[in-house]
Amino acid sequence: MPERTQSLRKSLFKLAAIGLIPLAIVGTWGIGTTISQQEREMKRSALDLSRALASAVNAELDSTVSSLRTLSYTTALNEHDTRQFYDIAQKAVKAKESWSGVILTDAGGEVIFKTVLPFGEPGGRVIDPKSLQQVIQTNAPAVGPIAMGQVPGYAFPVRVPVIVDGRLTYILTAAIKPDRLLEIVQRQNVPRSWAISVFDQEGNRVARSKDHEKTVATKATPSLAALMAENALEGTGMSKTLEGDESLTGYSKLVDYNWSVAVGIPTAELRTATYRTLAVYAFGILVSLALCTLLAIRMSRKILDSLETVRKQAVLFEQGKPVDIAQSPYPEIDALANALRNASLERADVETERERLLASLKEALARAEEASQAKDQFLAILGHELRNPLAPMVTILHLMELRGDTAMSRERQIMSRQVAHMKRLVDDLLDVSRITQGRLEMQNEEVSLAAVIEQAMEAVASLPSAKDINVRLPESPVWLRGDMSRLVQAITNLLTNALRFDPSGNILLTATTEGSTVRIAVSDHGTGISKEALARIFEPFFQGPQQLARASGGLGLGLAIVRHIVERHGGTVSAASGGSGKGSTFEILLPTCAQPSTRVDDSEPPESEHLGRIAIIDDNVDAATTIAEALRIAGHDVCIGHSAAQGLRLVDEFNPDIAILDIGLPDMDGFELAQSIRSQNKEWKGRLIALSGYGQKADKVKAASHGFEAHLTKPASIAELLAVTEALLASGKT
CATH class of the missing domain: 3.30.450.20 (PAS domain)
Structure with a gap:
């Protein structure tokens, strides 16, 4: 009872x-x-x-x-x-x-x-x-x-x-x-x-x-x-x-x-x-x-026992463990115990909910990471796959030019411009991907501003009305510290943008020095830029309002790439316009540096009269055929294979001086093929050239570590291909 x-x-x-x-x-x-x-x-x-x-x-x-x-x-x-x-x-x-x-x-x-x-x-x-x-x-x-x-x-x-x-x-x-x-x-x-x-x-x-x-x-x-x-x-x-x-x-x-x-x-x-x-x-x-000692002791023991029970359960509560307190003879202690028990249950619910939210957050972060990796992989594959069909197209156009075929010169010029435009779109897309990942490569060396402007003018020379561009440079040489190719890319993007929106070619490119800074401005008299568009003109993929036909074309990436390149060189870029139909001006401010004391000009490819035996292994039949035709016109003896197995046989039977290997072969990648060639033909002393749609610095380093003397990124020009092959042959024919 x-x-x-x-x-x-x-x-x-x-x-x-x-x-x-x-x-x-x-x-x-x-x-x-x-x-x-x-x-x-x-x-x-x-x-x-x-x-x-x-x-x-x-x-x-x-x-x-x-x-x-x-x-x-x-x-x-x-x-x-x-x-x-x-x-x-x-x-x-x-x-x-x-x-x-x-x-x-x-x-x-x-x-x-x-x-x-x-x-x-x-x-x-x-x-x-x-x-x-x-x-x-x-x-x-x-x-x-x-x-x-x-x-x-x-x-x-x-x-x-x-x-x-x-x-x-x-x-x-x-x-x-x-x-x-x-x-x-x-x-x-x-x-x-x-x-x-x-x-x-x-x-x-x-x-x-x-x-x-x-x-x-x-x-x-x-x-x-x-x-x-x-x-x-x-x-x-x-x-x-x-x-x-x-x-x-x-x-x-x-x-x-x-x-x-x-x-x-x-x-x-x-x-x-x-x-x-x-x-x-x-x-x-x-x-x-x-009064009675025994009754006092008995009653005090009951009270202390009940309080001790609550105290022990309070310690369990502090440690985050479940609380289970038996009923006490005293309602006050029972009320305290119930409050402690309810607090324990509430904290358990909170901990459960926290664990659930934490698991949900981890899952969301994992999905976001997977999506980011999938996007990066997609862009890399996209660039490789787009460059593969571009390679034979570029080579064919170069072949037609080498053969002196004038029957369809106008059509060839149109195709050349469109292929070059497509290549720029692919390069811009991949550059923006590298920018967002913080992996855009930059060199750091003394660069002549005049050389940068000259190469940028050569890059747009094939565009309509490019010959009408007016260039004004400082009388004294100006030197910059940075990446030559990236600076050329920035100026080229501004010139291309100006020609796109002012087809008349009434473009003015000026460069003026202001102390330790050079100001490069590209002005046109074209369609101009609205006030609203100026605020977002350097954002990736942003384009101002256009007609449905989109006569100006592009992905809206060129100016975003210009801003990143200029900022990486410690400079700034800005845009100004009087409004629609009043033209626009883009200005780049870059810090200058002292002229280097000595400078070795290695821009000219080494001269060589050596002819050689060259093997091409590429699963893209059109690309392999057009490259082979260009090399034959240059006087080389060429044979073709379309798989790794054919490549091993060609090296053994044809004994080429140079083997050009496509990295993306279907049965064995080019790196494995290079190792197999070296291991199975130990007497072969030829040179290896890697041909790939992946052209980042890491890809070139990997190619060098697998025994390749050169790395070419698709679509490689005929001039670049001939320069590399002749340089390898001139350095010591095998």
């Missing part, structure tokens, strides 16, 4: 009534321990509450920063329409009761407008220039101290940088009333005698639970200031309140904003409760000495 339950208060009354001296001694020790425990609990309560409030204040400041960031993304601000943005800011202030106003300043800290003043009215001044300068210097959000603004009332500034086109353009500030933080403080379910204060980074009081209106913007008491000046992020100690009361104080600091929250509990409450307990207990001891 279960024991009849009774309240803990009644049990303690009986215990006091039947207490005896040994129990009194134990009780006295227990009171001392309880007092110490109460003091520790009060310290913990003050510290825990200060932590919670610090997190709440930090979250509120973060929320304000997020709101300002969202407001800064407004199209009107990105388009520098400050008048329209003033109206938007006014609406934002009305929507947020805690905001007293919004301030917009430029990148130098000058006030553009304040919502508390009419737009354009002078007199706006910066209340806290220190936090404004912090944003300008760090490009990061900042929160300033509380101060009296231009209109009556205290507020503190929350500032965020506004980045437009990669540069700090504005600083957006919200003046926040302390009322919102006061609400957070007043929501705490604590005794009215407790004093809670929020301080800014300069030690000014932003909000206080007691006498807020009288104490706002005041400093902490000397004792509290000394306690918080220990440079610890949190702590507890004794201090005095503004009312002069001694209090046990816990404080926590906001790491992100260097604000502080202090919670003070009057020590008078602890002393009053202690004295009352001692007086009652002393009286109880005096009247309980003669």
